[in-house]
Amino acid sequence: xxxxxxxxxxFFLMGIQTVTAQQHDRYWLGRQVDWDTIRTTVLMxxxxxxxxxxxxxxxxxxxxxxLAMSDKAxxxxxYTNGNVVVSHNHQIMEGGKGFNEGxxxxxxxxxxxxxxxxxxxxxxxxxxxxxxxxxxxxxxMIHSFLEYSYIGWYWNTPRMQxxxxxxxxxxxxxxxxxxxxxxxxxxxxxxxxxxxxGNGRDWWVILRTxxxxxxxxxxxxxxxxxxxxxSTLPELSSEWFTLLDSLRSNxxxxxxxxxxxxxxxxxxxRHVKLMSFDRCSGMISLLDTIDxxxxxxLINGNIYERNMFAYELSPSGRYLYGxxxxxxxxWDLEAADVEGSRMQLGGPPWQLDSYQNPLVGILGGYFxxxxxxxxxxxxxxxxxHSVVEYPDERGEESEFxxxxxxxxxxxxxxxxxxxxxxxNFRLGPLPGSGCDSLLSGVQLIDSGGSEFEVxxxxxxxxxxxxxxxHNQQGDWQVQVFNMSGALMQQNTLxxxxxxxxxxxxxxxMYVVRLMNGPKVLSQxxxxxxx
Numbered sequence: 001x002x003x004x005x006x007x008x009x010x011f012f013l014m015g016i017q018t019v020t021a022q023q024h025d026r027y028w029l030g031r032q033v034d035w036d037t038i039r040t041t042v043l044m045x046x047x048x049x050x051x052x053x054x055x056x057x058x059x060x061x062x063x064x065x066x067l068a069m070s071d072k073a074x075x076x077x078x079y080t081n082g083n084v085v086v087s088h089n090h091q092i093m094e095g096g097k098g099f100n101e102g103x104x105x106x107x108x109x110x111x112x113x114x115x116x117x118x119x120x121x122x123x124x125x126x127x128x129x130x131x132x133x134x135x136x137x138x139x140x141m142i143h144s145f146l147e148y149s150y151i152g153w154y155w156n157t158p159r160m161q162x163x164x165x166x167x168x169x170x171x172x173x174x175x176x177x178x179x180x181x182x183x184x185x186x187x188x189x190x191x192x193x194x195x196x197x198g199n200g201r202d203w204w205v206i207l208r209t210x211x212x213x214x215x216x217x218x219x220x221x222x223x224x225x226x227x228x229x230x231s232t233l234p235e236l237s238s239e240w241f242t243l244l245d246s247l248r249s250n251x252x253x254x255x256x257x258x259x260x261x262x263x264x265x266x267x268x269x270r271h272v273k274l275m276s277f278d279r280c281s282g283m284i285s286l287l288d289t290i291d292x293x294x295x296x297x298l299i300n301g302n303i304y305e306r307n308m309f310a311y312e313l314s315p316s317g318r319y320l321y322g323x324x325x326x327x328x329x330x331w332d333l334e335a336a337d338v339e340g341s342r343m344q345l346g347g348p349p350w351q352l353d354s355y356q357n358p359l360v361g362i363l364g365g366y367f368x369x370x371x372x373x374x375x376x377x378x379x380x381x382x383x384x385h386s387v388v389e390y391p392d393e394r395g396e397e398s399e400f401x402x403x404x405x406x407x408x409x410x411x412x413x414x415x416x417x418x419x420x421x422x423x424n425f426r427l428g429p430l431p432g433s434g435c436d437s438l439l440s441g442v443q444l445i446d447s448g449g450s451e452f453e454v455x456x457x458x459x460x461x462x463x464x465x466x467x468x469x470h471n472q473q474g475d476w477q478v479q480v481f482n483m484s485g486a487l488m489q490q491n492t493l494x495x496x497x498x499x500x501x502x503x504x505x506x507x508x509m510y511v512v513r514l515m516n517g518p519k520v521l522s523q524x525x526x527x528x529x530x
Contacts, residue, residue, distance in 0.1 A: 023074030024131055024425040025373055030417035031062040033354045033383065041090065042415045043068075043076070046373040053413055056090045064367075064381060064418045065124025069139055072131070072425075077167050078174055082127040082143060085165065087173045095176030099163065102180075103146050125253055125368065125421055126157075126190045132222055133201035137168040140223055142205055144190040145182075155251050160184040160192075160207065162223055183225055184218060193256040193263060193423075198280035200429035202226075206284075210250040211238040212265050212273065217282030227509075227524060229282035233275075236267065236286065244269045248307065257313040258371055258424050262287070264311045264320075270294050272311055272322075274333070279430060280508045281526040283458055291339050295326030300361060312369035312377060314391045319398075321388070323349065323379060325365040328386070328400065343395050345388075346402030352383040356408035370419035382416040385409040451521050454512055458526035459502055465512060466497040477515040482508065502527045 030042035032055065041058035044051055060081055068079035076088045085096035126146060132138035144157040159182045169175035184207065193206040203220045213236055219227040241249065245268035255264040256277065263275040267289055274288045297306045308322035308329065320331040328345040335341035351364035367381035377388035387410045389399035401410035408414065453466045465478065478498065480489040488510065489500055502510075505527045514521045 022072050022426045023373060024070050024072060024129075025420060025422040026070045026074040027068040027076050027079070028372075028380075028417065028420045029062055029066040029068055029079055030380075030415045031058075033414060033416055042417070044415075044417060049374055051411070053415065058086065058090055059092050060084055060086050062416070062418075063124065065127070065421075066418055067127070067129050067420055067422065069129045069131075071136060071167075077139070078165065080127070080129070080141065082124070085141075085174075085176060089173060091173075093165070093174045093176060094170055095179065099141075099179055100143065100145065100161070128192075128194045128421070128423065130194060130203050130220075130423065131425070133203075134222060137166060138222075139165045139167065140220075141165065142192075142194065144192070145180075146190050155190050156210070157188050157190040158185065160188070160205070164223055181223075183223075184216075186216070188216075189250045189254070191252070191254045193254050195256045195260040195277060195279060195423060196425070196427040198278075198430040200427065203423075204277075204279070204282055206254075206256070206263070206277070206282075208254060208265065211241070211246070212249045212267060213238060215284045217277075217284065219282060227282065229526065231282075231284035233273070233284075233286045236273070236289070238268075241268055253310060253368060253421075255311055255313075256423065257317055258315045259317070260424060260427055262313060262317055264313065269307050272308070272320075274320075278507065278526075278528065279427075281458070281528060282509075283526055283528050285528070288338070290320065290331065292322050292329070292331075293326075293339075293342070295324065297325045297363065299325075299363065306365070309366045310368045312371075312391075314377075315371075315375070316392050318392065319394070321369060321377065321391070323365050323367065323369070325349065325363040327365065328379075328402065330395065330398070332394065345395070345398070345400040346386075346405050348404065349384075349386075349402065350404035351381075352403055352407065352409055354383060356383050356414060358404040358407060368419050368421060370421055371424075378419055380411075380417040380419045382418075383409060383414070385411040385413075385417060387411070452514060452523070454523050454525045458528040460528065461503050462499055462501050463512075463525060464497055464499040465493070467493070475516070479513045479515075481511045481513070482506075 026046050028044040032040040040055050041062055043054045066081045069077050071077055078085055078087050083099050085093045087093045127141055127143035130140050141163045143161050145159045145161055147156045161180050162183050163179040164177040165174055166177050167174040188207045189210050195204045197204055205218045207216045213233050215231045217229040218225045248266050248269045252266040260279050263277050265273045267273045270293055271289050272292055276285045276287055292308045294305050294307050296303050306325040308324040310323050312321045318334050320333055322329045327349055330343045330345055331338055332341040349363055349365040350358040350360055351362045353359050364384050367379050370378050372378050377391040379386040384403045386403045387401045403409045455464050476493040478491045478493050482488055507528050509524055509526050511522055511524050
């Protein structure tokens with residue numbers, strides 16, 4: 001009964017309106033283990049509290065990072081390894097080759113298996129799948145354009161790409177409408193987060209700089225970027241970073257909580273940043289930095305220092321999970337001493353061989369966490385399958401199953417399986433937030449960025465609107481709207497600037513519009529309270 005109540009609380013906290021209607025993540029992927037069946041894909045289908053496995057021949061190389069997309073009813077549509085897209089009939093889709101063309105480590109330059117496979121030189125988890133918010137048969141793949149520098153930050157993404165897939169084409173087998181379209185060309189880390197906007201329809205793609213101290217939230221309506229929101233963390237610095245700190249901050253994955261309200265990101269080698277994320281405004285604020293430690297690990301008679309590799313939050317946000325070669329850890333974020341609340345779950349994270357026997361001495365603490373549609377937290381890599389049954393429980397109450405402690409692995413199946421890093425498709429609109437539509441009543445005519453200033457942005461107490469000198473002729477009519485189109489303020493601007501209070505306004509995004517005869521300008525600003 002206790003666990004049932006926890007699941008009900010989980011759904012409430014996540015703001016889920018149609019839990020069973022959003023099953024885009026119903027299928028996960030794997031492959032057979034033995035070489036005789038190496039070209040056999042294993043489909044891992046979630047059916048309520050159970051998992052059903054089936055095998056099909058494939059034209060794609062399956063490895064970590066693979067993603068499958070279902071429609072909202074849970075019917076398989078297509079799957080991808082980031083370099084090729086395969087339809088639900090397990091054949092390469094029309095236009096399904098040629099992703100990431102031009103990248104120095106793409107399959108177009110020396111891919112061992114050609115472009116029908118995952119090129120292992122191309123980083124996994126640098127691509128995500130999201131559904132269109134208007135047409136149910138349209139989907140998008142967001143993917144990094146990857147470069148190696150071999151020095152300094154090591155990984156670099158000079159531009160981000162989007163590709164469009166239409167599953168109504170070819171009798172329902174689908175077609176890649178376009179691929180590799182650039183939507184951002186500011187250098188960034190190859191890893192990013194995707195979170196559904198507070199209107200329950202559009203998507204935020206959250207990019208970070210290589211040191212993880214500046215974030216850009218890009219708001220997508222369909223396949224167009226409608227807004228960019230920049231957040232910085234002035235409380236932190238990267239001046240003390242060693243090379244390992246730099247590599248860890250840039251090269252580790254970047255995680256969003258299940259309810260979309262928090263972000264987890266490395267801060268150097270041994271710290272993680274806990275940040276708040278406003279699904280309405282796209283603003284990011286630092287909540288805390290947590291020292292998750294460096295641990296001595298005995299490997300083949302030698303002691304090595306190892307840090308945590310991947311993180312995840314429990315659905316309620318209370319517990320932080322981490323995994324590294326030292327093992328699986330849990331922290332209580334509500335404890336008086338968060339760092340002192342660390343608790344190890346299970347024993348050493350040994351990998352399992354192809355017969356699912358523990359490989360004592362070969363550690364596997366570098367796999368990512370993913371939530372399944374059943375609410376369990378999975379950590380899957382090849383034959384090594386670990387599961388947190390109740391991630392919102394403390395310690396043993398979470399019923400964590402470590403693969404090495406429970407051979408033949410916690411799922412009891414002899415397959416190579418992989419955690420699927422999907423965003424939470426079940427997030428609905430934020431009730432009463434004022435951001436349940438994207439500029440529904442306001443038309444942005446011109447960015448107005450060089451015509452007038454809105455400061456400070458974000459704001460907490462008041463906003464000052466200031467005209468540039470060449471725009472001072474005549475009287476300007478000023479209107480301020482919230483995101484639902486409701487008029488919040490209006491005035492005639494006879495002077496060069498006007499200040500007004502936003503102290504009692506709800507946190508969120510607002511639009512200021514200036515009109516002078518036929519000329520119309522507009523900008524957005526954010527009201528935010530900690």
